[in-house]
Amino acid sequence: xxxxxxxxILDEIEALVSDKLQVVSYKxxxxxxxxxxxxxxxxxxxxxKDPATIxxxxxVQAEELYGQPATVGNCFRDNRFCGISNSFATRxxxxxxxxxxxxxxxxxMTRGPSSKSNVEIDVKAEAGTSTHLHQxxxPSSKSNVAIDVKAExxxxxxxxxxxxxxxxxxxxxxVPASKKGGQKNKNSGVAGGSLGNLWAHASAKSKDPKPxxxxxxxxxPDTAANGEAQVCSSKAPQLxxxxxxxxxNFQRTSKHVTGRKRRVVFDFSDEENENEDAVSLASPGxxxxxxxxxxxxxxxxxxxxxxxxxxxxxxxxVKKGKSLDDEMHHEEISAPDTGRExxxxxxxxxxxxxxxxxxxxxxxxxxxxxxxxxxxxDERGREVTExxxxxxxxxxxxxxxxxxxxxxxxxxxxxxxxxxxxxxKPSSSTHAGPxxxxxxxxxxxxxSKDPKQGNILSFFKRA
Amino acid sequence: MLELRLVQGxxxxxxxxSIKDLVNDANFDCSATGFSLQAMDSSHVALxxxxxxxxxxxxxxxxxNISMGMNLGNMSKMLKCAGNDDIITIKADDGxxxxxxxxxxxxxxxIADFEMKLMDIDSEHLGIPEAEYHAIVRMPSAEFxxxxxDLSSIGDTVVISVTKExxxxxxxxxxxxxxxxxxxxxxVDKPEDATVIEMHEPVTLTFAxxxxxxxxxxTPLSNTVTISLSSDLPVVVEYxxxxxxxxxxxxxxxxxxxxxxxx
Numbered sequence: 147x148x149x150x151x152x153x154x155i156l157d158e159i160e161a162l163v164s165d166k167l168q169v170v171s172y173k174x175x176x177x178x179x180x181x182x183x184x185x186x187x188x189x190x191x192x193x194x195k196d197p198a199t200i201x202x203x204x205x206v207q208a209e210e211l212y213g214q215p216a217t218v219g220n221c222f223r224d225n226r227f228c229g230i231s232n233s234f235a236t237r238x239x240x241x242x243x244x245x246x247x248x249x250x251x252x253x254x255m256t257r258g259p260s261s262k263s264n265v266e267i268d269v270k271a272e273a274g275t276s277t278h279l280h281q282x283x284x285p286s287s288k289s290n291v292a293i294d295v296k297a298e299x300x301x302x303x304x305x306x307x308x309x310x311x312x313x314x315x316x317x318x319x320x321v322p323a324s325k326k327g328g329q330k331n332k333n334s335g336v337a338g339g340s341l342g343n344l345w346a347h348a349s350a351k352s353k354d355p356k357p358x359x360x361x362x363x364x365x366x367p368d369t370a371a372n373g374e375a376q377v378c379s380s381k382a383p384q385l386x387x388x389x390x391x392x393x394x395n396f397q398r399t400s401k402h403v404t405g406r407k408r409r410v411v412f413d414f415s416d417e418e419n420e421n422e423d424a425v426s427l428a429s430p431g432x433x434x435x436x437x438x439x440x441x442x443x444x445x446x447x448x449x450x451x452x453x454x455x456x457x458x459x460x461x462x463x464v465k466k467g468k469s470l471d472d473e474m475h476h477e478e479i480s481a482p483d484t485g486r487e488x489x490x491x492x493x494x495x496x497x498x499x500x501x502x503x504x505x506x507x508x509x510x511x512x513x514x515x516x517x518x519x520x521x522x523x524d525e526r527g528r529e530v531t532e533x534x535x536x537x538x539x540x541x542x543x544x545x546x547x548x549x550x551x552x553x554x555x556x557x558x559x560x561x562x563x564x565x566x567x568x569x570x571k572p573s574s575s576t577h578a579g580p581x582x583x584x585x586x587x588x589x590x591x592x593x594s595k596d597p598k599q600g601n602i603l604s605f606f607k608r609a
Numbered sequence: 610m611l612e613l614r615l616v617q618g619x620x621x622x623x624x625x626x627s628i629k630d631l632v633n634d635a636n637f638d639c640s641a642t643g644f645s646l647q648a649m650d651s652s653h654v655a656l657x658x659x660x661x662x663x664x665x666x667x668x669x670x671x672x673x674n675i676s677m678g679m680n681l682g683n684m685s686k687m688l689k690c691a692g693n694d695d696i697i698t699i700k701a702d703d704g705x706x707x708x709x710x711x712x713x714x715x716x717x718x719x720i721a722d723f724e725m726k727l728m729d730i731d732s733e734h735l736g737i738p739e740a741e742y743h744a745i746v747r748m749p750s751a752e753f754x755x756x757x758x759d760l761s762s763i764g765d766t767v768v769i770s771v772t773k774e775x776x777x778x779x780x781x782x783x784x785x786x787x788x789x790x791x792x793x794x795x796x797v798d799k800p801e802d803a804t805v806i807e808m809h810e811p812v813t814l815t816f817a818x819x820x821x822x823x824x825x826x827x828t829p830l831s832n833t834v835t836i837s838l839s840s841d842l843p844v845v846v847e848y849x850x851x852x853x854x855x856x857x858x859x860x861x862x863x864x865x866x867x868x869x870x871x872x
Contacts, residue, residue: 600861
């Protein structure tokens with residue numbers, strides 16, 4: 147039974163997976179296709195038919211590793227890359243580093259050009275994050291990475307990531323970057339040094355001219371800083387309320403003051419609801435000036451936000467006003483950080499990224515609205531760039547300087563929306579009042595409808 | 610078959626002139642007893658009742674009761690084509706939707722036929738009970754018309770009070786007030802000039818002068834007018850048509866301000 151169903155949806159799944167930004171997991175499959183999770187897992191039986199793809203280096207190496215005598219320790223036998231800790235999984239972390247070459251190759255090959263193999267690996271990797279048991283039989287190095295991410299994020303973020311697949315990728319790529327900030331223990335409490343080696347290899351392999359997913363791209367060593375910012379910027383609007391994640395980002399940004407792009411993360415990670423608010427700030431209009439250094443990030447951001455459009459569309463509409471307040475919070479929070487110049491640039495980035503996100507988010511549902519970036523100097527001499535909606539929310543144009551007054555302004559915007567009908571009522575009543583009175587007076591004078599005039603029918607009955 | 614021959618054709622002309630401004634469309638009911646009409650004005654404030662008895666006609670033939678809906682304005686236009694001394698004959702066939710007015714000059718050298726289309730008018734007869742009125746004033750119709758005309762130039766309403774001293778017509782307007790008292794006067798040369806007040810109890814009622822002035826259009830019909838007042842009934846302004854019948858106007862009183870203040 148599962149075979150038939152699986153065959154029916156294979157093409158559909160393939161189409162979905164062909165999207166580079168789509169992470170497919172068993173749970174995701176079972177949810178989207180209303181299948182039991184077992185059936186969803188059977189999807190990975192989709193084996194590439196191309197013998198060249200099947201007999202890739204990974205396969206050969208896996209065969210070789212498994213073909214070694216039981217006495218010889220390799221990365222499969224000692225479970226050194228396995229994130230599972232139980233009585234049945236014995237782990238030999240002291241294993242020789244020579245076997246690391248295997249996972250390196252694996253890491254390379256799992257990102258092979260074939261989309262089918264990509265499907266396979268992705269599913270496996272996500273399966274690893276959802277259920278630990280599959281990792282035992284899965285020698286892929288990516289699965290280890292995923293497990294480590296999960297160890298960092300915790301169970302609460304886990305579900306969150308599944309609802310936002312693109313966020314999952316950003317998360318994965320963020321982990322090694324945070325390790326530079328001395329967050330090793332938090333990132334990978336299990337894999338330890340092996341994972342560092344693994345990442346080093348992965349970055350070396352990421353020079354693939356056709357990087358398929360964010361892993362390959364961000365792991366490029368010469369673009370490490372850019373990749374970090376890239377990952378973080380894509381991560382920022384999707385950050386969950388995980389305390390650890392926020393902590394990681396905070397420390398990172400504070401230590402890399404020179405990296406402007408990380409400041410974006412810092413601003414976003416200050417408040418719990420930042421992600422939604424930040425996205426909701428966005429608008430269809432494009433900012434007038436976009437720094438060139440952010441163009442690549444923004445492209446990435448837009449892509450990653452494509453998946454979130456549907457989910458966040460409601461919050462976008464509702465929290466538009468609130469997000470403006472949050473902007474001011476960003477400004478105030480970032481004020482004591484460092485000099486004003488970087489701070490302002492950070493705020494600008496926030497605006498720009500948000501506006502970018504909103505370009506994709508709200509343009510179709512609200513074509514009447516136009517977002518305007520307004521830059522002004524507040525009373526403290528800071529340059530403040532505001533995202534202002536023009537069109538329906540005309541009241542947003544007149545923003546006060548402080549956050550509190552801004553709140554009141556956003557409230558007045560709501561009031562203004564209610565006001566026109568209310569204003570019409572008094573106007574209509576004022577118009578109707580005199581006219582009615584005049585008509586009554588006229589009637590009185592005319593005598594046609596005199597209330598004092600009796601009716602003949604009240605005296606004589608109909609025959 | 611209906612055939613009514615009225616030698617004094619001017620009577621019919623005057624009747625129409627007296628009621629056409631008050632009622633636009635009305636049904637003329639013909640029966641063996643006479644030619645009658647009852648209609649309310651459009652605001653249901655006034656009612657006009659006309660009766661021309663069959664005895665008043667030189668020739669009166671009405672095989673069956675028939676109701677002829679006519680537009681009084683159109684009827685008046687046709688009757689205006691008749692001379693004051695002409696003999697008017699009203700003819701209608703059974704089931705016909707037209708009525709024919711035939712005007713004969715007194716010398717019979719001119720005979721004119723005017724055929725008018727009838728209308729289907731949905732009207733209801735009101736039962737007007739015979740009532741004993743508190744006060745009945747009979748006075749020269751011209752005098753009454755003059756009073757109403759004068760008062761209407763000052764106010765909109767007239768308060769008619771009948772006491773033992775006489776009948777008082779009062780009005781109040783922006784420019785001032787007016788009171789006209791007519792005492793009973795029977796010592797006159799002509800009986801039609803007498804003012805006779807029959808009062809069972811004092812009565813004071815307020816009416817719209819606009820309607821009163823409309824009623825006075827019937828003044829040519831009669832030298833005298835009879836005003837019957839009762840505190841709980843519409844006033845009846847009656848113009849008798851000599852030896853033929855009458856035109857009665859019923860007008861609902863207005864609620865007096867004094868009554869409102871008292872209540």
